[in-house]
Amino acid sequence: MIEYALLFGLGFLTAAFLVFLVSPAVHRRIVWYTENRMRATMPLSPQEVRAQKDMVRALYAAENAKTTQHLLREREKSLALQLKHDSLALDAGRFAAEIAGLQAQISDMSVEAAEQRSHLRKDENYISQLKTSLHIAEKASAAKEGELDALRMRLNKLAEQADNLKIDLAARETEIESMTFKANAVRVERDNLSQDVGLLQKRAKDAEQTLAQHEHAVIRLEDQAGRDAASAADKDTLLGRRQQEIAKLKEQIKAANAELRKANSALRNAGLQPVAADAVSQERATGETMATELETAAIATRLSEEVRKRSAAVSKQLLKAKSDASHDGAIREEIAGIAASMVALTAMNEGPSSPIRDLLPDAPDNQDGERINLAQRAATILSEPG
Structure with a gap:
């Protein structure tokens, strides 16, 4: 704490010493500025003093002249x-007289205004009555205008309806004309259709006759197919037996061939001539003949089954053909094919010695567009049995 006090005192003394050193220079500077100011403002010679007095007198004279002029x-x-006050006083007197007259006029006018107010009230009442009557008249006129508008709209609608009726009438007339033309066309078409119906009836009768003939032919073919099916069943049983016999013969041939090979090998080993195979070849030929017969029987069985199916399909088509005669050609072709198959089946069942084979052509050669007869069809089936 003492140190701070000592430092503060030391600083204060230092500042005082610095002020003591600087103060003479500052004092001299102030004195110099003051002397210069006084020299500049105060006169130093008599001429300057007189000039200042003359200037003061001139200023006073000028101010005195200004004051005199201002006073004037x-x-x-x-x-x-x-003067203005006097004139205003005169005007005020005149205005007072005028005001008195005006007040008298005002009193008279107030009386008149009261009368006018009474008349105005009466007029207002009358106007209100007129307004109410006018409002009623306006309502009545508005109602009449509404009625007139409704009548105008109704008149416009009636005019539009009349125009529409005229248009409809014209359209009906055109429709009637078109209907007459159509009726004439329908009459002509009816005549043509009646002619066509007559022709179709004739064709239907012819088709019914041909259909009856085809039905009889189909019935005959079905009977024959039944007989062929029975014979085919018998042949199937015979074919089974023959196949069993062929299997036994094949086994015997295999056994004989094996024994023959053993014997030939033994003879070769012994230096002797081997045994000829004539018996074996005969047995083989017999087996091949039996195999051919079995194949022919199988083909005949398959052909008879096919003929039976085709005949059933043709009978269904004939039943449908009573109502639709557009497939007569196809039905005829199918019946001809069934008949040719029956001929070929009969020839197969009778064997190579059948007289039917002599009646059939050897090489059927058909040209384009030429009709194929029954013999050619049967020959084609026999030439390609598979």
């Missing part, structure tokens, strides 16, 4: 104001 102007203004 003020006097003139006061005189003008006095």
Whole structure:
């Protein structure tokens, strides 16, 4: 704490010492500025003093002249104001008289205004009555205008309906004309259709006759197919037996061939001539003949089954053909094919010695567009049995 006090005192003394050192220079500077100012403002010679006095006198004279002029102007203004005051007093008297007259007029006018108010109230009442009557009249006129508008709209609608009726009438007339043309066309078409119906009836009768003939032929073919099916069943049983016999013969041939090979090998080993195979070849030929017969029987069985199916299909088509005669050609071709198959089946069942084979052509050669007869069809089936 003492150290701070000592430092503060030391600083204060240092500042005082610095001020003591700087103060003479500052004092001299102030004195110099003051002397210069006084020299510049105060006269130093008599001429300057006289000049200043003359200047003061001139300033006083100028101010005195200005004051005199101002006083003269003020006097003139006061005189003008006095005159104006007098004139205003005269005007005020005149205005007072006028005001008195006006007040009298105002009183008279107030009386008249009261009368006018009474008349105005009466007029207002009358106007209100007129307004109510006018409002009623406006309502009535509005109602009449509404009725007139409704009548105008109704008249317009009636005019539109009349125009529409005229248009409909014209359209009906055109429709009637078109219907007459159509009726004439329908009459012509009816005549043509009646002619066509007559032709179709004739064709239907012819088709019914041909259908009856085809039905009889189909019945005959079905009977024959039944007989062929029975014979085919018998042949199937015979074929089974023959196949069993062929299997036994094949086994015997295999056994004989094996024994023959063993014997030939033994003879070769012994240096002797081997045994000829004539018996074996005969047995083989017999087996091949039996195999051919079995194949022919199988083909005949398959052909008879096919003929039976085709005949059933043709009978169904004939039943449908009673109502539709557009497939007569196809039905005829199918019946001809069934008949040719029956001929070929009969020839197969009778064997190579059948007389039917002599009646059939050897090489059927058909040209384009030429009709194929029954013999050619049967020959084609026999030439290609598979």
